[in-house]
Amino acid sequence: MRAVKYLPQRISCALNETSEKSGVHLSEISEIRLRRGMQISLSLDRVNMRVPYVCSDADMEYVTDKLCRGSVYAYEHHLREGYIPAEGGMRVAVNTAVRYTDGRMRREHIPVSIVFRIPIHTEGQSERLARLINSERGGMLIFSPPAVGKTTVLRDLVITLSGGIYSMRVAVIDCREEIDDGRLPETCLADIISGCERADGMEWALRTLSPQIIAVDELSERDTFAVCKAARCGVPVIATLHAGGFEEALSCAAIRDAFSDGAFSYLVHLMRKRGAPPEFEVRRFAEGGWVAC
Amino acid sequence: MGSLLRLLGAVITVLAALGYSLVKNLEERTRIKKCKSVCDFLSECKMQVEYHALPLCDILDSCSPLLMAGFIESAKREGLGFAVDKWKDVLLDGDEEREMLFDFAESFGRGYADAEVRRCTECIERLKKHTETLENGAKTECKTRLTVTLCVSLMAVLFFA
Numbered sequence A: 001m002r003a004v005k006y007l008p009q010r011i012s013c014a015l016n017e018t019s020e021k022s023g024v025h026l027s028e029i030s031e032i033r034l035r036r037g038m039q040i041s042l043s044l045d046r047v048n049m050r051v052p053y054v055c056s057d058a059d060m061e062y063v064t065d066k067l068c069r070g071s072v073y074a075y076e077h078h079l080r081e082g083y084i085p086a087e088g089g090m091r092v093a094v095n096t097a098v099r100y101t102d103g104r105m106r107r108e109h110i111p112v113s114i115v116f117r118i119p120i121h122t123e124g125q126s127e128r129l130a131r132l133i134n135s136e137r138g139g140m141l142i143f144s145p146p147a148v149g150k151t152t153v154l155r156d157l158v159i160t161l162s163g164g165i166y167s168m169r170v171a172v173i174d175c176r177e178e179i180d181d182g183r184l185p186e187t188c189l190a191d192i193i194s195g196c197e198r199a200d201g202m203e204w205a206l207r208t209l210s211p212q213i214i215a216v217d218e219l220s221e222r223d224t225f226a227v228c229k230a231a232r233c234g235v236p237v238i239a240t241l242h243a244g245g246f247e248e249a250l251s252c253a254a255i256r257d258a259f260s261d262g263a264f265s266y267l268v269h270l271m272r273k274r275g276a277p278p279e280f281e282v283r284r285f286a287e288g289g290w291v292a293c
Numbered sequence B: 001m002g003s004l005l006r007l008l009g010a011v012i013t014v015l016a017a018l019g020y021s022l023v024k025n026l027e028e029r030t031r032i033k034k035c036k037s038v039c040d041f042l043s044e045c046k047m048q049v050e051y052h053a054l055p056l057c058d059i060l061d062s063c064s065p066l067l068m069a070g071f072i073e074s075a076k077r078e079g080l081g082f083a084v085d086k087w088k089d090v091l092l093d094g095d096e097e098r099e100m101l102f103d104f105a106e107s108f109g110r111g112y113a114d115a116e117v118r119r120c121t122e123c124i125e126r127l128k129k130h131t132e133t134l135e136n137g138a139k140t141e142c143k144t145r146l147t148v149t150l151c152v153s154l155m156a157v158l159f160f161a
Helices: A002-006 A009-022 A057-067 A072-081 A127-135 A150-162 A198-208 A221-232 A253-260 B002-052 B056-062 B069-078 B080-091 B095-107 B113-160
Strands: A031-035 A039-044 A047-054 A083-085 A091-101 A104-117 A140-144 A170-174 A190-194 A213-216 A237-242 A266-271 A279-286 A289-292
Touching (some): A002 A057, A009 A039, A009 A047, A031 A057, A057 A072, A057 A091, A127 A140, A127 A266, A127 A279, A140 A150, A150 A170, A150 A190, A150 A213, A170 A198, A190 A198, A198 A213, A198 A221, A213 A221, A221 A253, B002 B095, B002 B113, B056 B069, B080 B095, B095 B113
Parallel strands (some): A140 A237, A170 A190, A170 A213, A213 A237
Antiparallel strands (some): A031 A039, A031 A104, A039 A047, A091 A104, A266 A279, A279 A289
């Protein structure tokens, strides 16, 4: 497991002991949660387990130091955003306490909690979505609650569409450096734009990269303007969104407008059961109504 | 034969006194030179942190490998604190400056940019002040040493003669 290299040896040992006792292999774990002064917890999909080890300040400092390659100052802007990019597309959420000094808000550099979110590999499992996009070119919005695997599916979709039989030019707006995990195949025709705002990235991609498709993770309400603009330029956007169901996904007026403007054609509900491949419930917006695909 | 041996003794004494004086002066100069090169290294770190927020390993990559090559490799692999501790005898000659550098290196990279820049500045200033003291001390000591050496040599010559 890639997260282990960022952990002190005593934590790795505690994880191994818990893994042996519970019979859960470390490679099955989707989240490791370290909290200052509290026990470590592991998540397997929606099941949470406790590891009998209490994280000290020194542990939190060690992990932060490792994640920041011994230079916390170099990751200051990432820490302000609440994450640190790690190798292999692993997402590391870092929650630091805020304090006020001389009227200025400052974040402490020792985090209160650190969450390692370990990506699951779903190579080729988004083929159905790729076929839909290829058959009738249109934007796609993939939604699910957190930690179901939207980013993983999006990464797989990027690999499928930009390689193999489709070979499309895909511009990936990878704000948090999560999609490009350093393992994208060499044959991919994907251009990665990282470290910028989603809307700016889409604008940039349209102007400079002449993409056939734009992929963007965790779309927010204020980014829908850029999605509509891309669609008007003839470039469909594949995006992900946090939502529990179809109604919640469409509860936002900006998202509804994006569908009525034709910026998105497909709305995909991503579901996943433990150890099983992802399942998709796809609906298509056509002539003012929804059709199941 | 006796006067020749006396002359030889006088020459050896004079040479030994001069040699001791030269070696001491050279040691002082090396110590100052090392302090200055560590100051330059810290200034480079400060500049890279302040303007580019470069991680330590990238700063070390930009340093000339000929300058403290082993130290740079060690710092990249094991961290600055460990590398300074391991290479302290090569990096610096005096205990005071070694302690200053070790204090700095041990916690470098753990804070945000403004705090790191402040710490770099403090360490550079302390080292510079220390170097100035060493330089001033070296000048005085050099003069004293030379005078003492000449006196001792003269005494030796008179004694042997």
